[in-house]
Amino acid sequence: MNDLAAIGELQISESAQNRKLTGADRAAVLLLSLGGDNGIGVWERLDEIEIKEISLAMARLGPVSPGMMEDLLVDFVAKLSAKGAVMGNYESTERLLACFLPNEQVSSIMEEIRGPAGRTMWEKLSNVQETLLANYLKNEYPQTVAVVLSKIKSDHASRVLSLLPEEFSLEVVNRMLRMEAVQTEILDKIEQTLRVEFMANLSRGSKRDPHEHMADIFNSFDRQTETRFMSSLEEENEESADKIKALMFTFDDLAKLDGMAIQSMLRFIERPQLALALKGAGDSIRDVFFENMSQRATKLLKDDMEALGPVRLKDVDEAQSGMVNKAKEMADRGEIAISSNQGEDELVY
Template identity: 60%
Template structure:
């Protein structure tokens, strides 16, 4: 009797399992396939406020925005489909050997095997530019890098992107775009009305997949190059103080930075045509102050690239200046260096940095 009852019970269970399987198969056939974001949206809706609160707090702004948009347009999801997703989620979560990779887990693992500075560099490259949303991230992208990407885009797309950036960053990007494209973009921005949300989303997705993902994988700039640029912007006393200390602590790094720096004394490596072009663009009073504190070799280089009459007038002006503050000399020399870099960037002069005559165009 007991055996018959047990047999009947087993038959009922088998029938129930078969029925559920049939319902799930039928549901799979008639329900649309859900994308990854849609599956996440269903799961979060099912968890509700009580159980989903902790998950929401762990999402960043981009993830919150994408998930919220997906949830708002999800429509009706059948109970069978929700049940299937929950079962799949629990199954994956509880399965032995299942892993979940994220930034924090990756960083913790790397910290066990690599020096802190290498871990920091790797994670910075993975994360890409800082910022809570796409537009903040773009505003932290170096303007030349962003301009190189945008110059191949449709002018209307460029106009949309620049309209969303901080004005000061948009100005720097616009200034280095090809002139014809830049003027087209300016006109489009002037005529631009409210941009539809769908357009903004498409632009964001394109930037995220085609630009930011590639940007995060690019090699970081050499630290010595960055430091050389910083040293270029020091005044003379600060540069000497830091360089002296660095030479005592790490002579190799100090020499690498010196070789990468472009200083006022490097202007003597300009060809005659470039030197004359530079002097045509600089105020003669500033040139006189800059040369007042220059070495004799640098002073003779500039004078030799002037007519005899102009050279004599400049020497007379320098003598009439009398004592000049070191700060004023530093400012004038920095002005000439920056002007030379600007002219080189425009292709009007060539800057030769190394004694081996390797050309470095700034």
């Protein structure tokens, strides 16, 4: 038995000496060798994700031979003394990866690590804003959505589910109830699709164009305030003014909605508000609404508009803003698609 034990120890030692350590493994070895008292200063500078990754590496590390530890420490000291200091951040990581990886792969890696926090894809998804995730998932097959929601945190899944269209969400619930064990190949394919199509786009879109934010602010202005600011901006920076106008969604843009969207909106707009909003509107947008109403409803609405007499511009602005906000709310819920001024083909969900 002693001979067998000695042979086993020799095999473990050789395996530990020859195996290749990952970056997290190397960090784990260094911190283990430093111990609690000496390593506390390093631990304090790590964020939560780094601590989890290194802790996981420690737990799975297994035996590390003295020779391997010595080589690792010598290598670390040599690199540290040659550079003077080590600074780890997104920029330095990207520069280092670019030395030995293709640009496309570097971009993919950096997009993922800059994305939501989490070690696994499902942890990352649990930290994505529910509106963004719901807007993406509503275009997927119910079975795919069922798999995704079954893998993320329950509270987050409930918020995402509540934002999906009602019939679609009910189908997803039924699929989740009937779901059996998902094959590894299918799960891997879903993860890869999410990584390529959703997470990468989410990371690229994390830095929002300031013109988009300003367009949202201008959309919230009343007409007089909007005109005043826009006129001043056009004098100082015509290019930015044009970009903001192109990104804004205004009452006149309701004329670009299709018939089904208009009819959906009419179910939620009170007739007095509609009459007041159309009282100050041009003929083109009035016709869009009239064409999607019955003859009787159109006549009653026109009578209401006539009965209003002269109205204050401020009241018209408020009524029109209310309709624009309702359109945006419905678009956020996936009930209608609204088009911005950027182009007739672009859809905002």
